[in-house]
Amino acid sequence: MLDYPRGLPPEELDFQSIIYTKAAGRATVTLNRPEVYNAFNFQTLSEMARAFLDASWDDEVAVLVLTGAGDKAFCTGADLDEQMKFEQRPHDYWKWMGAFIDAHDRLRNIGKPTVARINGMAVGGGNEFNMACDLAIAADHAIFRQVGTARGSVPAGGATQWLPIIIGDRRAREMLWLCEDVSAAKALDWGLINQVVPATALDAAVDAMVAKLMDRLPNIMRYAKQQTNFWRDFSWSMTVGHARDWLSVNADSAEVREGLAAFHEKRQVNYDAIREARVERREQ
Numbered sequence: 001m002l003d004y005p006r007g008l009p010p011e012e013l014d015f016q017s018i019i020y021t022k023a024a025g026r027a028t029v030t031l032n033r034p035e036v037y038n039a040f041n042f043q044t045l046s047e048m049a050r051a052f053l054d055a056s057w058d059d060e061v062a063v064l065v066l067t068g069a070g071d072k073a074f075c076t077g078a079d080l081d082e083q084m085k086f087e088q089r090p091h092d093y094w095k096w097m098g099a100f101i102d103a104h105d106r107l108r109n110i111g112k113p114t115v116a117r118i119n120g121m122a123v124g125g126g127n128e129f130n131m132a133c134d135l136a137i138a139a140d141h142a143i144f145r146q147v148g149t150a151r152g153s154v155p156a157g158g159a160t161q162w163l164p165i166i167i168g169d170r171r172a173r174e175m176l177w178l179c180e181d182v183s184a185a186k187a188l189d190w191g192l193i194n195q196v197v198p199a200t201a202l203d204a205a206v207d208a209m210v211a212k213l214m215d216r217l218p219n220i221m222r223y224a225k226q227q228t229n230f231w232r233d234f235s236w237s238m239t240v241g242h243a244r245d246w247l248s249v250n251a252d253s254a255e256v257r258e259g260l261a262a263f264h265e266k267r268q269v270n271y272d273a274i275r276e277a278r279v280e281r282r283e284q
Contacts, residue, residue, distance in 0.1 A: 007058025152259025
């Protein structure tokens with residue numbers, strides 16, 4: 001008899017950047033890089049993808065929860081120290097983006113409901129992982145923000161595709177273009193998350209949501225999830241490959257270099273210099 005893959009004990013997977021646990025029908029993936037506000041690098045993305053695959057294969061897992069370590073950040077997107085390295089080797093960004101896409105695909109296609117436990121900042125790619133989950137519960141101090149147009153990265157790893165679907169076109173443009181904080185209360189009003197609770201009540205609220213989801217028929221739930229994902233999957237599949245190549249080709253561009261330099265030097269981006277350089281090149 002053919003033995004199909006099954007989930008492994010989490011300790012056998014030996015993760016370094018995430019904490020992966022399974023108990024009583026629930027799998028939990030915790031981004032464990034609080035020193036950088038749970039920003040993800042290539043290793044983190046690879047480990048997330050492997051954990052999502054394991055949870056998908058494990059028939060005892062009914063629900064997966066995604067969260068971040070500590071109480072300051074859910075996830076603040078890509079590790080910008082790693083991103084600076086792509087200025088010298090921009091073709092490596094294509095490999096990095098492949099790991100990002102793989103983690104997202106494994107999460108969306110896990111075949112089970114997923115809950116984002118938003119324990120703090122959900123910024124950039126962190127908000128994209130929030131949106132990749134089926135449901136989200138946030139602590140009342142959490143904030144949501146997209147930063148790509150201010151920091152040198154087109155937010156086409158889910159944000160440009162999914163925000164218009166989830167919160168509406170005009171709100172999506174406001175969030176993507178202005179790069180301003182969106183409070184947990186506003187995120188709830190916009191439909192970006194499902195619940196807001198005090199930080200001290202976050203675990204209880206997540207536990208209650210998980211309990212409700214576990215008390216559902218697994219095969220029917222899987223297909224309901226597949227159907228509900230249609231528009232997200234459609235927009236993602238039509239655009240993310242192009243985003244991967246565009247972002248790779250432009251990983252060493254002047255705008256990206258300035259955005260990353262400003263972040264590391266803790267200063268404002270010099271937008272005037274970028275515009276002046278464009279005018280000078282036009283006049284040459």
